[in-house]
Structure formats: C-alpha cells, structure tokens
Amino acid sequence: MHAALSGWLVGMLAVGPAAAQSSLPLRLTPRAVPSAAPSSVTVVAIPLDATARTEAARLAYWAEQSVARSGRLELVRLSEALDAQGRAEREAKAAEGAQAMKDGQAAYDELDTQKALERFDVAAKAFEAGDLSRGFGDFVRARVMKAASQVANGENAAAQLEIRAVLAVDPRAQFSSNFFPPDEMAFVDKERKAALAGSTVALTVRTEPVPAQVYVDGQFRGVSPVSLSGLTAADHFVTVMAPGYELEQRRAREGETALTLTPSASQRALQAITERIVRKPDGAERDVALRELGALAGVSQVLALLVQGGTGTAPVQVTGLRLDVTDGHNLGYAVGSVPVGEAMATGSDTFLSSLVGADTARLAGNKPVTHFSSGGGSNRKTMGYVLMATGVALLAGGIYFGMEASSKEDDFRRAPQTSPRAKDFKDTGKTYALVADIGLVTGLVSAGLGSYFAFAGGGGGSSSSSPSKASATPSRSRATPPPSKAAPAKSESLDMPPPPKGTKQVSEPLPMPPPPSKTTTPAPAKTTPAPQATEPAPAPPPARDTKRSRDEDAAQREEELKKRREEVERQRRELEERRKQEEADAEAKRKRDEEEKRKRDEEEKKKRPSIDEDDLRNY
Structure with a gap:
C-alpha cells in the first residue's frame, strides 16, 4: 500500500512539468477576451390617445438620435427591423453603390475615365434606389465624380448640366479642384450662388394611412403632414417611413405630394402588441408585450416611450423605459413631460439621455428591476x-x-x-x-x-420594485397614473389601421373578465410617491362622466366576451379539424399496412416451390 501511494504521488507531481512541456491545449494564463459588441436597441413610441400620434412619431426620431449619440448602443430602426426583405434590398443597393464608387475611383486614377464615368453612373443609380435618408451624401458624391469624369472625357456640356442638377438639389455640395479645372470651378461657384439666390418653391408631404417620418434630400423635416418652404426649384428626393410599413421614396418638385404606405409582413403582430400595451400601460403586460416586440425585431433591448397628450402647445406626458428583452429588467426608467413641435429637439434631450445613459443595477440575486403601478x-x-x-x-x-x-x-x-x-x-x-x-x-x-x-384578480403580474439607489441612471420610481377606463379598447397605437374584414389577427386570446362580487368592499387606497422636484408632475386626468364610463365599460366587457367566444369557437373548430385529420391519417395508414401485408404474402407465396401431385402423394 505504501509503494502504491508513493507511486501515485510521484505521478501526480510529474503531471505539472509534463503538461507544461506538452502541446496539449492546457492554458495556465488568462485568455484575451474580445470586447463585447454593443447591445442592439430599437425605439418604439406608443401614443396612448389619438392626439399624441404625431408627437409620438417625432419623439421616436429624437430618441433614435439620442441612442446613436450615446456610443454604447447600436441603433436598429424599428421600421427596418420589421421589414427584413426591404432592408436587405436597400443594403444590397448601398453595397452595390459603394463597390461601384471604388471601381470608378480606381479607373479614374488609372486614367480610364470612360470606365470611371460608367461606374460612377452605376453608383449614383444604386444609391438612389437605396435608402436616401442615410445615403444621400453618397448619392451626391457619386454624381459629382460622374461630372468629373465627363470633364476628363471632354464632355463639358454634359458635365455642366450634371453640376447644375447637383447644385439645384444640394447647393452645398463639395467640388474638389483636384478633379475640376479652374474654368469648371468658376462655373460651380456661379451656379452655387444662383441656386442659393434663386426663386424658391413650397412643398407639402402627406402620407396615408398613418403619420410618418419625412426626409427631404436626406434631412429629417418632421412628421407628416409636413409643409416646407424655401426649397430650390428642382426635383427633390422625399423619403417617408413608419414602423410596420415599407419605406416609400420618390421625387417631388413643388406643390403637394401624397404617399401611400404599404403594410409590411409584421404589421399585424406590431398592432396586436401595441394594443395590449395601451390597454395596461402601467401593468406587467406592458413589459411582456415589449419583450415580444424585441424578439420580433431581433434586438436585445427595447426603448419604449408611452406618450399621452399633445393638444395645442401643451407638453406631452411621457413614460420611458429601456427594457432588457431577455428577462424584462428595466435598464432605464423615467417619467416626465416633453415640449411639442420644434422645441422637442432640445427640450427632450435631458429626458432621453437619462434613458440611454448608465444601466440600472439589478436587485440582490440578479433579480430584474421593474416599474409597474403600485398595488400590483x-x-x-x-x-x-x-x-x-x-x-x-x-x-x-x-x-x-x-x-x-x-x-x-x-x-x-x-x-x-x-x-x-x-x-x-x-x-x-x-x-x-x-x-x-x-x-x-x-x-x-x-x-x-x-x-x-x-x-x-392578479392579472397585473408582480408589482414593481424600486430601482437601486446605487444606479447612476436618474430614474424615477413614481408609478404612472392608471389609464382611464373610458379609453377605447382598440387604440391608435403607432397609427395602425384595423385589419380588413375576413382576416385572422395574430394576437393572444383576451382574458375573461372577473365575475362581479355580490358585496362591495372599499378598495385599498393607492399611494403614489411624490415626484422629484426636478421634474414637473403630469397633469391629473380629467374627470369623466360616471354614467358614460359605465356604459363604455359594459360595451368594452361585451366586446371582450364576444372576442373570447369567437376565439374559443375557433379553437374548437381547429381541434375538430385536427381530430378528423388524425382519424383520416390513421385510416390511410391502416389501409397502407394492409396493402403492404397483402403484397408481402403474395411475394412469399410466389417464392415458395410448387408441389406437384407425385410429391404430394409421396408426402
């Protein structure tokens, strides 16, 4: 026993030097860990009433700009995430234009200006077919280099026409003296001054069926309907986009232009999710629906903005939260008011920066922080x-x-x-x-x-837990006021039109309303913590007519019961069809088995040797 133990000990001591000399993948030094990629975030602005539709779409744009400026988050436009096919086509056009620009520059450097002209023309057409809200600068540079190639080929008249067209759309386009001789540079200066001092036109952009973000010549100009003045008398490039719809783009000179947005494949799913959020904007169902939206968009975080108000010049009341799609942890949370109109660009910066800043720390045991209404x-x-x-x-x-x-x-x-x-x-x-x-x-x-x-009665999920005091995010744990029961059951969230009759809407079955109690007991008082001094409290909801509220509640309850009955009937029909299909499949399988058995018996019978009468007699 002593010899065996001594040998085992010596062998164990020899493992270290032997392993150090071997080429086995044994690492005693720490491996270099690559830096983690930034988390992908999409922004969704949900109007809680019809008056906030336009302001919600405008606030979504400024929230996207705040995410892009943060440097720690990767922005994914919701309209692009829900239109994967259109996004892939536009990205392919952008890649085609970039490659054509590279080839054209190489041909120009090799003095093959004819080939350079062809490649720059291909690049300009590819960029124009892509997303000009992002690639308008590349489109202008491709046309400038096309004019430079025409000058190099001696096509001065065509080059001047191209220069004049570029400056009419973008008077601040850059022309380098490395590609244009002094005569052409003088022509550029003259045309630039003429474009800036020339007559101007007005342009109005409208969209149907929902308001959309409007870009003209690559610049964000507001949410439709948009009226612009002071534009040069030329064909301008209008791009409009809205979540749940395909991107639309066309040329427009002056007057009024109307664009009709085409629903994308995910439009119905987005509408169902936003309707669930509007029904309970301060309950646990809100975060569940936002996690489903994040999975639908393929992102790791969702920055949600619940917007209410927006009548006249009064500021809108906004509840903002940045949510982790994995487990619903609220990485950022804030409640406040944001000015409307042009003042939103600067008036919302502090509010949005608090949402995209440092992440809120989790609770003990890595539990997520949530913000639901008190009395959850x-x-x-x-x-x-x-x-x-x-x-x-x-x-x-x-x-x-x-x-x-x-x-x-x-x-x-x-x-x-x-x-x-x-x-x-x-x-x-x-x-x-x-x-x-x-x-x-x-x-x-x-x-x-x-x-x-x-x-x-516990449909609201777990109650919220206050954010950690050590969090660097200036979050407010004040719960948002509960939505008025007089609010319509079907909201105009993200301005989605109702689905056409005869089509099935993908949504979760509505829960049955709880049975009325025979005895009434006073509901427990809900205490709402006072907001911080640095933020104005939202205006209290207006008083509503009690009789009208009861009528609307009854109508809403009847509508929910009707939808529930329709859903149950649909499920029953599906179960019946599935049962009939299974019976038909079982019967077909039984017939196939009998047919195969009969064929096997016939084959075995043929394989058996025939017995003549003499053999039978001898047997």
Missing part, C-alpha cells in the same frame, strides 16, 4: 391570502358558536321553563346563534373576496 399583483395576492385565512377562521368560529347555540337549545328544552336557568340558557343560546350567523356570513364573504384577489 403580488400585493393583491397577499391581501387575498390574508382574507382567505380570515374567512376560514371566521367560518370555524361560526361553526363552533353554532354548535354551542344548539347545545344551549337542548339545555333550555330539558330545563323547567319557569326556572331562572331556562331564561339564562335561552339568552345565551340567542347570543351564540347571532355570533354564529355573523361569523358564517362574514367568513364566506371574506373567503370569497380572498379567492378572487389571490387567483382571479
């Missing part, structure tokens, strides 16, 4: 369990006192009716009976309410 699902469940326990105790007490009352009744009947003890038995029994009745009724009511709160 877990509080209701806790109250429900307490009421259930109280109800059970009252029921037990009621049963006990009921038995005591019955016992006193028996004592009263056995005792002489004129004795003082009989009167005492009678009074005590009545008291016990009254206590038993109160305990039973109260226990039943308490147990019923507790069951409702614990099992049927």
Whole structure:
C-alpha cells in the first residue's frame, strides 16, 4: 500500500512539468477576451390617445438620435427591423453603390475615365434606389465624380448640366479642384450662388394611412403632414417611413405630394402588441408585450416611450423605459413631460439621455428591476391570502358558536321553563346563534373576496420594485397614473389601421373578465410617491362622466366576451379539424399496412416451390 501511494504521488507531481512541456491545449494564463459588441436597441413610441400620434412619431426620431449619440448602443430602426426583405434590398443597393464608387475611383486614377464615368453612373443609380435618408451624401458624391469624369472625357456640356442638377438639389455640395479645372470651378461657384439666390418653391408631404417620418434630400423635416418652404426649384428626393410599413421614396418638385404606405409582413403582430400595451400601460403586460416586440425585431433591448397628450402647445406626458428583452429588467426608467413641435429637439434631450445613459443595477440575486403601478399583483395576492385565512377562521368560529347555540337549545328544552336557568340558557343560546350567523356570513364573504384577489384578480403580474439607489441612471420610481377606463379598447397605437374584414389577427386570446362580487368592499387606497422636484408632475386626468364610463365599460366587457367566444369557437373548430385529420391519417395508414401485408404474402407465396401431385402423394 505504501509503494502504491508513493507511486501515485510521484505521478501526480510529474503531471505539472509534463503538461507544461506538452502541446496539449492546457492554458495556465488568462485568455484575451474580445470586447463585447454593443447591445442592439430599437425605439418604439406608443401614443396612448389619438392626439399624441404625431408627437409620438417625432419623439421616436429624437430618441433614435439620442441612442446613436450615446456610443454604447447600436441603433436598429424599428421600421427596418420589421421589414427584413426591404432592408436587405436597400443594403444590397448601398453595397452595390459603394463597390461601384471604388471601381470608378480606381479607373479614374488609372486614367480610364470612360470606365470611371460608367461606374460612377452605376453608383449614383444604386444609391438612389437605396435608402436616401442615410445615403444621400453618397448619392451626391457619386454624381459629382460622374461630372468629373465627363470633364476628363471632354464632355463639358454634359458635365455642366450634371453640376447644375447637383447644385439645384444640394447647393452645398463639395467640388474638389483636384478633379475640376479652374474654368469648371468658376462655373460651380456661379451656379452655387444662383441656386442659393434663386426663386424658391413650397412643398407639402402627406402620407396615408398613418403619420410618418419625412426626409427631404436626406434631412429629417418632421412628421407628416409636413409643409416646407424655401426649397430650390428642382426635383427633390422625399423619403417617408413608419414602423410596420415599407419605406416609400420618390421625387417631388413643388406643390403637394401624397404617399401611400404599404403594410409590411409584421404589421399585424406590431398592432396586436401595441394594443395590449395601451390597454395596461402601467401593468406587467406592458413589459411582456415589449419583450415580444424585441424578439420580433431581433434586438436585445427595447426603448419604449408611452406618450399621452399633445393638444395645442401643451407638453406631452411621457413614460420611458429601456427594457432588457431577455428577462424584462428595466435598464432605464423615467417619467416626465416633453415640449411639442420644434422645441422637442432640445427640450427632450435631458429626458432621453437619462434613458440611454448608465444601466440600472439589478436587485440582490440578479433579480430584474421593474416599474409597474403600485398595488400590483403580488400585493393583491397577499391581501387575498390574508382574507382567505380570515374567512376560514371566521367560518370555524361560526361553526363552533353554532354548535354551542344548539347545545344551549337542548339545555333550555330539558330545563323547567319557569326556572331562572331556562331564561339564562335561552339568552345565551340567542347570543351564540347571532355570533354564529355573523361569523358564517362574514367568513364566506371574506373567503370569497380572498379567492378572487389571490387567483382571479392578479392579472397585473408582480408589482414593481424600486430601482437601486446605487444606479447612476436618474430614474424615477413614481408609478404612472392608471389609464382611464373610458379609453377605447382598440387604440391608435403607432397609427395602425384595423385589419380588413375576413382576416385572422395574430394576437393572444383576451382574458375573461372577473365575475362581479355580490358585496362591495372599499378598495385599498393607492399611494403614489411624490415626484422629484426636478421634474414637473403630469397633469391629473380629467374627470369623466360616471354614467358614460359605465356604459363604455359594459360595451368594452361585451366586446371582450364576444372576442373570447369567437376565439374559443375557433379553437374548437381547429381541434375538430385536427381530430378528423388524425382519424383520416390513421385510416390511410391502416389501409397502407394492409396493402403492404397483402403484397408481402403474395411475394412469399410466389417464392415458395410448387408441389406437384407425385410429391404430394409421396408426402
């Protein structure tokens, strides 16, 4: 045993030097870890009422600019993420234009100006067919180099026409003296001054069926409808885009131009998600729907802006949160007001910077931070369990006192009716009976309410947990006010039109409304923490007509019941069709098995040797 242990110890000690001399993939030094790629983020602005449609689309643009300026997040436009095919085609055109520019520059350097002219012309057409909201500068540079190639080929008239067309669209286009001789540079200066001092025209851009971000000559000019003035008298390039729709692009000179947006393949899914968020903008369903949107867009984070208001010059009230798609952790959260119109460009910078800044730290145990309305699902469940326990105790007490009352009744009947003890038995029994009745009724009511709160009333999910104090993000944990019940069930979120009749909408089945309780109990008071001094509190919701609210609630409940019944009927039909299909498949399989067995029997019968009569007789 000693020899064996000594040999094992020596062998173990020899493993270290042997492994160090071998070429096995054993690493004792730390491996260089590549830096992590920035997280991809998409921005969605959801109007909670019809008046906020235009301002929500405008705020989405400035939020995208804030994400791009942060340097730590990779921006993915929601309109591009939900239109994968169109995005791939535009990226292919941009790559084609970039390669053509490279080939044209190489040919120009080799003095093959004819080939350079052809390649620069191809590049200009490719960039024009792509996304000019991003590639307008490349498009202008391709046309400038096309004019330079024409000058090098001696085509001065064609070059001057190209220069004049470029300056009419972009008077600040750059022309280098390395490619243009002094005469042509003088012509460029003259045409530039003429374009800047010439007559101007007005252009109005409208879109249907929803408002869209409008870019003219590669510059963001607002949300449709947009009226522009002071444009040069030339063909300008108009690009419009909206989430859930394909990008539209055309040339326009002056007057009014209307563009009709085509829904993308993901438009219905986006509409269903936004409708769920509008129904419960301060509940757990909001974060669940945003995580589904992030998975649909293929990003790791979603920056959501819930916008309300926007009438006249009053600022809009915004609830913003940046959410981790993996587990719903709120990396950033803020509630505040943002000015409308042109002032939004600078007035929203502080609010948006707080959302895209440092990430909020998670809670102990790597638990995510969430921001739901106070009095959330877990509080209701806790109250429900307490009421259930109280109800059970009252029921037990009621049963006990009921038995005591019955016992006193028996004592009263056995005792002489004129004795003082009989009167005492009678009074005590009545008291016990009254206590038993109160305990039973109260226990039943308490147990019923507790069951409702614990099992049927917890649709809001878990309540929010406040962000960590060590977080560098200036988040506000104040819960947003609950939405008015008078709000329409089908919102105009992201301005999506209703699906055409006869088509199936992809959405989760609506939950059945809870049964009305026979007894009314005062709802627990919801306390809302006061907002910080650095941020104005949102205006309180206007008072609403009680009768009208009840009517609208009843109509909404009937609509939800109708949708639920339709969904149940559709599922029943699908189950019936699936059962019939399975029976048909089983019958077809049985027939195939019988046919195969019959064929095998016939083949075995043919393979068997024939027996003549002599063989049979001998046998």
